[in-house]
Structure formats: structure tokens, C-alpha cells
Amino acid sequence: MANKSSRRTANATDQAGLATLSKLALVSYENLERELRAANATLEAQARRFETAIDNISQGICFFDVDERLILCNRRYAEIYGIPTEKLHAGAMLSEIVELRLAAQTLPITGEAYLAFARSINASSGSTTWAAELKDGRTIQVCHQPMPDGGWVATHEDITELAASRLVANERVSLQALIDWVPDYMWVKDTESRFVVVNRALAADSGRQTGEMIGLTDFDLHAPELARQFRACEQDLLRRGQPMVDEEEFIVDASGAGKWLSSTKVPLRNAQNEIFGLIGIARDITQRKQADDLRNGQAQILEMIAASAPLEDVLDRLMRLIESQLNGIFGSVLLLDKDGSHLRHGAAPSLAKDYTNAIDGVQIGPKVGSCGTAAFRRERVIVTDVMSDPLWEDYRGIVEPYGYRSCWSTPILAHTGAVLGVFAMYSMTVRAPVEAEISLIDFTTRIAGIAIERKLAEDRIHFMANHDTLTGLPNRALLGDRLSQAILYAQRYHRWVSVVFIDVDNFKLVNDTLGHNAGDVLLKTIAGRMVECVRATDTVVRLGGDEFVVVIVDQVPDADIVAATVQNIRAAIAAPVQLGEHRLRMTASMGVANYPKDGASADLLLANADVAMYRAKELGRDNFQFYAPEFNATVHEKFLLQEELRNALARSEFTLFYQPQVDLRSGRVFAVEALIRWKHPTLGLISPMKFIPMAEETGLIVPIGDWVLHEACRQNKAWQDSGLPPMMVCVNVSARQFKDSNLISRVVNALADSGLEAQYLELEVTESLIMQNVEIAVATMNELQSLGVQISIDDFGTGYSSLSALKTFPVVRLKIDKSFINDLATDEDDQAVASAVISLGQKLNLRVIAEGVETDEQIAFLRKNNCDEMQGYHFSKPVSAQDIMTLLNEDRGDDTSPGQRDHHQ
């Protein structure tokens, strides 16, 4: 403005006169003055408006010139920094203002630092904004703008509230970011169980974005029942104000997968301690839970195995355990049948029943689906698609309707490596197993193997406890049970139960002579035959040794029908048995007791069948007897007889009869066999058949036999002394006598006491006795022979002695057993045995005598076959010593060949 007016004044002076000039000058000056005043007024008005304007803005503002002098600042600036406005006049130095702020404690740093900072930012080209934290807690945002002339303008804004809210906002943003990083579910719910904050993990598994979750409840995410449970639980927490810590919860997520969560829910309180919601965090513990379940399940299954739970239950539990570990998997166990070639249903709780029925019993083979092939190959077979795999070609039609697509089969092996069965995993999708599934397959096959092996071992133990190991038949333990069951059934349906007690005749002989192996084969053969004779519902039991019991159940009350069955059993036992080179024909003594007639209990029936069997034995074996009450009386009688026998010797109730032995060529009696008789004072003459076995049983045979020996020697010597030509006396020696360690001395004494020369005494020992222990028997016989006593083998042909053994026996004679002589005229087998014994004797240089000769036909056969000697009723029955005297005296005067004499017992 000053330059413009100077130029106008100079122009006026140059162009006009002074007056004019003066007038003009006056006018110009007035105008100029007016203009200046107007301009000043305008400027002042503008300045006031400006000051008013800057005083009214919410920010503090200040202008400084290049010399750091304050040009202008507004009231807000003074307010912000607590500086009296009058001190902030134009021209005030920045350093003075800094001092004022220091005094007002509104300088965030020291004065010097502040001045240095202000100068440094003013030196920079652009504007600088910073926030200063004042001691009183306010935050002042300063925006510093350098001016081209070196001065600056700066705005100062109190942003304390803004900063605070920005902080909140920042916190919020970082909190969300933070919780989004957490893999666990995190959420905040209000008191109405609506989600207020949700982290990404929970939102994702709920199939939503985090923002979409806000305002939702569990009813929007879960099935109503589960949502109700969650809500009830949370409302309870909110009501009680108590947290819930690490509770296990099960959910199904948006993908349909089941998940186990360990959840903690804590009520939230505001500054007034009022509950305004709850915060929750839940960790997915599905894997841990599955591992726990697997461990617990495994322990439970092992406990089941240890407690002998049924195998089906164990396998069923195992399959359910596996299925709980894997999604979309169906487990199956097939068991290898006893035949080793078929697979039987074991357990498959989730497979379709019709499908498991359809594959039950499948034969294993190289192309039998996954399971049949795995069992056949003894290795894992993974079929990812049953609809295209060639192994399933023949089974596609079976599996297709059920939609199973993949099937992974693993053989279950015993510790020996034997295949016990197959474990299979089916799924509805075409796929191979993943690593976790493979390890579960391994786990399952191991446990299943333990369970199956244990079951097989138990079955074996149970079988062994209830069955006879040799024959495999039920044993005594099972007999009681079976018999009791049969009685209950018979009671209800008015039927009979027949108990047949069977004792194989002379089995001991077979065992002793042919050895235990042969005896075992014989028993097994007989056992098998007996089983064939009865129905599957009947029971054949081996009690031990050669004793069997057959329980015939559900029997028509008819003795004839029972008899027919027993006859069948008898015939089956009697069929020839080939034992190596020996062909045997066994017989049995059998006793039958029928429920209810012969006993109402298992024990009584067995006891009475046993009594009946003894009766059959007494009647000469090889027959069967139905029980009769009087048999028990017989048993009682036997007991009484035993008592009598003990006294018989002392009471001198025994006597000897003698049966002549005749030379077939000369017809002369050359020996007699001493045969004992018991003359009982009330019972009369008792047959040795009746009391010798009893004496043998009780051991009384030793003193009785000793008496026989003495008496026979004495009598023979007496005959000699009476003038009869010397002959042999033959004395039977029983097994017990033979084994008696005093036998030799007893023989020596008998000879010494009687004065009989040893050469006139012959001892008859049975073939079976020798065969019990050939070595000892031969040694004893050698000792006897060294005394000069002769030895013959009685009952020859029944004891299976071998030719090689026979050669070593120090014997002089073989006595063909009566049983081969009885039917000699008609039975070709007996003829064969008799002629074989005769020729054997000839070969071994032994004499052969036939006993039990009764007929001319028998004599004719013997003669024809060059038999040396004979003994039998044809010539004479056993007779008294006196009768022998008479007979021999007659014989001496009669030179005819042997014929039937009228000599009787």
C-alpha cells in the first residue's frame, strides 16, 4: 500500500500548478487518507475476524517467524498449555513460551530438548505430526508446518479422548487377531447365551465367518438336544456365578465330524461385580480322547479276555472300539474253522446282518475277496475298490447291495504263526487305509489274536478236564453232568435212561503182553466203535483203564430195545482188532441199569450198572447183565465170602483134587494137575473159579498157594511111597504168588518138607503172567529150573508171547488153552491156533498138552496134528487123591488108549 501512494504524489507534482497542485494534492491527500483509513479499517476488521476465527477454532494455533518470535497464537493454544494469554503477545520468544510451559508443567520434555526438537523439525521440508503426552495425562497432537520464510505454523489439538478410544480400538483389533490365532475355540456370550465374540477356529468349524457368528446361539449351530444342554449348563453357570473348568463335551461340527471338547466357561463381571456374560474356551481333545478310549478299551478288552468272557463279546467290543476310533469304518472278524479251510462269523456289529450271513462259512483261497485271500496268503490284503478288484470278482454280487467299497483284510495270527482268523475293515468309499488306520489294524489283529488263542486254550483245557486224552471220549467229570441232564429229561418225558457199564475182558493181558502202545490202539479202536453204535445224543465215557460207560438217553421204556443196543456194542467190541501182527478178538463184561427202575440218581444208576457188570464177569465174562436188586445181595455175599476165605486155611477147609494128564500116544497118565477145592461147612464145595480171584485180589493166594504146594508135594510123595510109579504133580502158580519174593524158598521148603524130588514137581505159570515182565519172569523161572523143578506155560495162546521171547523161556511144556480146544472140531480159527501151538512146540522142542479135551473129535484132531498130551473130562474130571490112586492102579492094568473114564469130581 505504501509504494502505490508515493507513485501517485510524484506524478501530480510534475504535471499541474502548485494551486492546482496544492488543490489536487489536498484532494489526493484526503482521498488517500480516506482510502488509508478505509484500508486500515478493513485490515483491522479482517484482523479481528481472523483473531476471532482462530480464537474460536478447537485446536491451538501459533505462528512464529524465522527468529522464533511469536507472531500470533490463539486462546486455545494458551488454554492447552496453561499459559496466561497476556504472556503470549506478538514478539514473545519461543524460549520464553517454553519457560512458561515448563512453569505450567505442560512441556512433555525438558526445555532444551523441546527447543532442539522444534528447531530440528522446522529444518525439515515437510510437515511433522506428533503426539505429546503431558504430565497431566492429556495427549496433545501437534502438527508442525515450516513456512518458506523460515517461520512456522503449528496446530495443537487435545486428542486425549481420541487417543484413548484409538487405544481401545487398537486393543480390540489386536485381541481379535490374537484369539484368531488360537486353535482352540474361544468365545464370549451374553447372558442370553448369544455369541458376542467368537474366534476364527470356532467360526470355521461352525461353517461361518467370525462376524456371522455374532448374535447366534447354540441352537443355530447344534442339534436341539445338544443346544439345550449347552444353554442349560451356561444358564446355570451364570446363575451360580461359578466357572466350569475342563468339562468334557461332545459336539458334531458343521462337517458332521464328532468332536470331543474340554471346555472351560467362566462368568464375566463388570466393575459393579454384575455378571454380564461368560467367556468360554474349548480345546479339541478328540485325539486325546480317542487315545484314552483306545487305552481304556484295550484295558477293558484285556480284562474281558482275562475274565474268560465269551469270545463273541470280546470281539464285538473290539470292533466297536475300532469303529469309535475311525469315521466311516465297519469292523469284522472272521474265525478260521476247525477244518482250517473255512471262515466263520466272529463279530461284525455294524456290518449288515444279511451280508455277514452271506459270507459266513466262505472257503479260503487265492481269490476269495479280501478275507478269504488274506487267510489263504497269510498276509494283509488291501482292496481299495471291491467293485473293480479281481479278488472280488466272484463276490461282487454279494457286496454290491450293501455299498461297501473298500475292504482291508489282515490275517489274525497265533504266536506260533498259525492263522486264527481275519480282521477286516470295510468303508463305503474307494480308498486305501491311512497310517493311523494301519496302526489300528495292527493293534486289533494283535488283541483279537490274544483273545482267540486264549479261547482256544480254554477250550482245550475244558476239553481236557472233561475228556479222556487217549480216546477223546468224555470222562468221569462229564459223565455226572450228562447223566443228571438225561435223568431230568427222562423224568419230564417219562422215558428211560440206560447206563451201561463196560469192562473189557482181559485188557490187562493185552497191555502186559503186547505193550501199552498196542493197548492204547485197542482202547481207541473199541472207543470209536462204541460211539458208532449209539446216537449223537448218547454219551460214551471212558472212566479209565478198560472201563467205559455208555449213557443212552431218551430211551423208550423197553428192555428189549436196550438189550438190542447193548448187543450192538458187544458185537462192535468183539469184531477183530489188528494190532501189528496180532489179530485180537476182545470181549467185554457189561452191566446195565435203567432209570427209573434201577435208581433215581446218577450215582445210584452208575453203582448198580457196575454191580451188574461184576455179575457179568462172575458169569464168565463176555456177556451183559441187567441190574437186579439181588446183585447187591451177591456183592454182600462176596464180602462175607471174603471173610470166610480168610479163615478157611486155619480151619483146614481146603482140599486138593487132581486131574490126570495123559500121553496121547501111549494113553498113560504121566502127571496130575493139582486143583484146589474149598469145602465150606455150610456152603458146600466152592469152585476155585469163585474164590481164587478173590484170594488173588486180597493177597490170600500167597498162603493158600503155599498150602497147595506143600499138599501137592506131600501127596505126590505119598503116592510114590504107596508104590505107584513116580509121576509129576502140576501146581498152578498165580501171578501174585509168582511175584512173591519168597517163592523160591517156599518151593524149596515144600520139596524138603515132603521129601519129593524136584523133578516130580511142575509149576504151571500162565503166559500172561510171564509177559507182564518177561525179564523178571525168566530170571525166576531159571532159579526154579535150577532147583530141578519143571515149568510149563498154562493158557498158552492167549498171551501174545512172541516167538523170540518164547525161545528164552526155560519151560518144558506148552498147555493149549481150553478156549481153543472147546470148538476145535468146528472152528477153523481154533484149529489154526491149536495146530500152530503144536508145531511151535515141536520147533522149540517143547511138549504140548491140550487141556479141556472132552470129545473124540478133539482127540482125533490132536492126534492128527501130533499133539503129545492131553487133559480133560474125556479122560477124567479132577478127582480126589484117593480116586487118583484107584485110577492109576486101574490104568496100570489097562493098556488101552485113553478113553472116557467115569471119574467125577
Ligand SMILES: Nc1nc2c(ncn2[C@@H]2O[C@H](COP(=O)(O)O[C@H]3[C@@H](O)[C@H](n4cnc5c(=O)[nH]c(N)nc54)O[C@@H]3COP(=O)(O)O)[C@@H](O)[C@H]2O)c(=O)[nH]1
Ligand atoms: N492159583 C491156583 N489156581 C488154581 C488152583 N486150583 C485151581 N485153580 C484155577 O482155578 C480155575 C478153575 O479150576 P477148576 O475149576 O479146577 O477147573 C480146572 C478143570 O476142572 C478144568 N477142566 C479140565 N478139563 C476140562 C474139560 O474137559 N472141560 C471143562 N469144562 N473144564 C475142564 O480146567 C481147569 C484147569 O485149568 P488150568 O489151570 O488152566 O489147567 C483154573 O483156572 C485153575 O487154574 C490152585 O491151586 N492155585
